[in-house]
Amino acid sequence: MTDKVNGLSYNRVLLKLSGEALAGEDGFGIDPTQATNIAERVKEVHEMGVDVAVVIGAGNLWRGRRGKHAGMDRATADYMGMLATVMNALALMDAFERIDVFTRVQSAIEMRSVAEPYIRRRAIRHLEKGRVVIFGGGTGNPYFSTDTAAALRAMEIDADVLIKATKVDGVYDKDPNKHSDAKKFGHLTYIDTLNRRLEVMDSTAISLCMENNLPILVLNLWDEAALPQALRGEKIGTLVTE
Secondary structure, rough: OOOOOOOHHHOOOEEEEHHHHHOOOOOOOOOOOHHHHHHHHHHHHHOOHHHHHEEEOOOOOOHHHHHHHHOOOOHHHHHHHHHHHHHHHEEEEHHHHHHOOEEEEOOOOOOOOOOEEEEHHHHHHHHOOOEEEEEOOOOOOOOOOOHHHHHHHHOOOOEEEEEEEEEOEEEEEOOOOOOOOEEEEEEEHHHHHHOOOOOOOOOHHHHHHHOOOOOEEEEOOOOOHHHHHHHHOOOEEEEOOO
């Protein structure tokens, strides 16, 4: 892990976004305005001196479970989802570069005409040069979610924290949009998260973080102050640790 500098609690982060973060009001497709909103939030912390890498899902374009339920081969459905994450990565790269943030997309599935192949040392070098790196293509293997890809990439680039960006301000014991008495957790252990079956990330990703002692921070990316405050060490969202 990197040493704390500039008063920051985290100097290198992996930001996990859902594909729906790019969707418009109907929850589907890619809305360039949403991509720009995300890019502007990331630019703010990037200018604080934070190394930022991103993994984005594909739920706005394709859900493998839908194909599986319709009888599609699971591996084929997952590969389609991985390709969709590259489309989202390219949309996000475009948004970053339109506001003058140098960005590289690396894909676990090789497609050299649109993205670099994923190479760990090259990704780290990009971060050291002040570029945002977006990882597309999941892990490159079926049967693994983008949550697991995010945990894996976070450890490979030696991130200080894995930030799960959501539209709520942390983890609750039940859906706060449906239950007024929902209780928010300020801190959870990995084991608590797994035992309670809280929908932070999938169990494979949480187990991977637990085995490697990588903190997970769940926060509301749409709260403009949340991400910079969290990086300064303020109590924002829900922190999952040992």
